[in-house]
Amino acid sequence: MRRIKLHIEYDGTGFAGFQRQGQGERTVQEVLEAALRRLPGARPKVVAAGRTDAGVHALDLPLHYDTEDRIPIERVPLALNALLPPDVRALMAEPVPLSFHARKSARWRAYRYLVRVSESPSALWRHRALWLRAPLDLAPIRAALGMLVGAHDFKAFATKETRPTKKRLFRAEVWREGSLVVFEFVGDGFLRGQVRTMVGTLIEVGLKKRAPEDVARLLESGTRAEAGPTAPPQGLYFLAAGYRPYPSR
C-alpha cells in the first residue's frame, strides 16, 4: 500500500461543491472516487486539504488517497485524467508517507477571489468572477486587510461554523489586473464562508459604504449580522495549500 498526494484543478461551475453528499448531486469528491474505483488497486476514498462550496473553483487543491496500483508516479495524472470528466484535472502526483494527511498535515491554505469591474456584465467571466459596475477604491480595502492579518477570532465572518473560530491569517492582499480586482488570502485555515464574507465586507469598504475600522470592530464583536454579505461563489478559487510552515517575509 502506498499513499499518493495528488494536486487537482477544477471548474466548480458544474459541481454542488467538493464534498460527497449522496443525494444525487454531482460533487468533486464523488467524481474523483468514481475514477479511483475504476483504477485497479486504488482505495476509492480521497481526503482533500480543503472543501469548497457549489460554484467555487480550485486551481491547485492537494488531496491524498491510498492505492496498491503500480503505475509509475509521473504517469498517475495521465491515468486519472483518462478516467475523470474534463472539468476536473489531475495536475501532479507525488508519493508521500502513510503518515501524511492532506487536511491535517496542511500548514497553510491560500484562496483567491476575483471581482470584475466593468460597465456591462461579461459572458465569458460569468462563472469566473463577481461583476461590479461601481469602481472599488483599493486604499481603504488595504487598510482593512492590514487589520485582518494576524491571529483573530473570525467568528463574525463564519457561516454555520461549529468548529473553533480562532485562525491565523498570514497574508491578505489586493491588486488590480486589467479590469479585475484580485484578493488573495493565506492562512492556517479558513472557516466556512470566511473568505466570501471577508470579501463581501471588504467590497463595502471599497465602495465607501463602510469604514476600514469596521473590520477591527467585527473581529472584536464576533457578530455575523454586522459583517457584509457573503460574496457569490463564482469569484472564489482555492489557490494552493502547503505542508511546511508558511514563510514569513
Place this chain on the structure above:
Amino acid sequence: MRRIKLHIEYDGTGFAGFQRQGQGERTVQEVLEAALRRLPGARPKVVAAGRTDAGVHALDLPLHYDTEDRIPIERVPLALNALLPPDVRALMAEPVPLSFHARKSARWRAYRYLVRVSESPSALWRHRALWLRAPLDLAPIRAALGMLVGAHDFKAFATKETRPTKKRLFRAEVWREGSLVVFEFVGDGFLRGQVRTMVGTLIEVGLKKRAPEDVARLLESGTRAEAGPTAPPQGLYFLAAGYRPYPSR
C-alpha cells in the same frame, strides 16, 4: 426607424457558431433575434461584422439592427441583457445612420488566439484555450508572422472559401502572458478558417516542425494541403472590428 450599432460579447461554448442555421441548433444570431422579437418595435434581424464557428468566442463583436422602439440609447444594453441568455451580453449601443452596415462598412477586424502551455491540461481553460504540453519558440513564429503581414492571397489558409481570397493583414503579433501564448491578427477581412489555419501552421513553426519560410511558400502556392492543421475553435476570440481605416504605426 433608427439603426443601432450594438457591441456584444459571447461565450461560444454553448453555440453552434454565430450564423442562423434553422436546424434546431443554438446559434448566437438566433438568440439575438429571439431577444429582438420580444422588444416591441425592433426588427428581428441582425447583421454582424463577422461570423464565428462553433465554440469560437467574441470579446467585442459589432452588429446592427433596425428598430422603432424609443429606449434611450444608453439603456439599450440593459434592456437587451434582460432578454438574452447569460452567455451573450450586450456591451454598448450607439445610434448610426441607416447607411451604416456592420459587415460592409467594417474597415478592419481583429482576432486573438490563446494557447496554454502547461504540463497538464486545465479544467478552467478547457473551453478557453488550446492546450499544448511542448513549449513554443516564439522567435521563429515572429519571423513567420512578418511574412504574413501585407496584401496576399491567403487561399492556402482557407477552408471551403468561395469568395475572393486576397486579403490584407495589417498586424500579426505573438506574446506570452504567464502560461498563455497570445496570437493577435488585424486585417481588412479574414477567410473562413484563416486564423485557425494560420495558428495551426504557426504552432508547427514554434515546435520546429516547420521552417518560418514555409509560410512564404504557402502564400505563393495557395495549396491548403501544405498548410498546418486547423487549430481548434475554443482558443479563438473575435476581438474587435473598426469602421475607420486601421491606423498605421
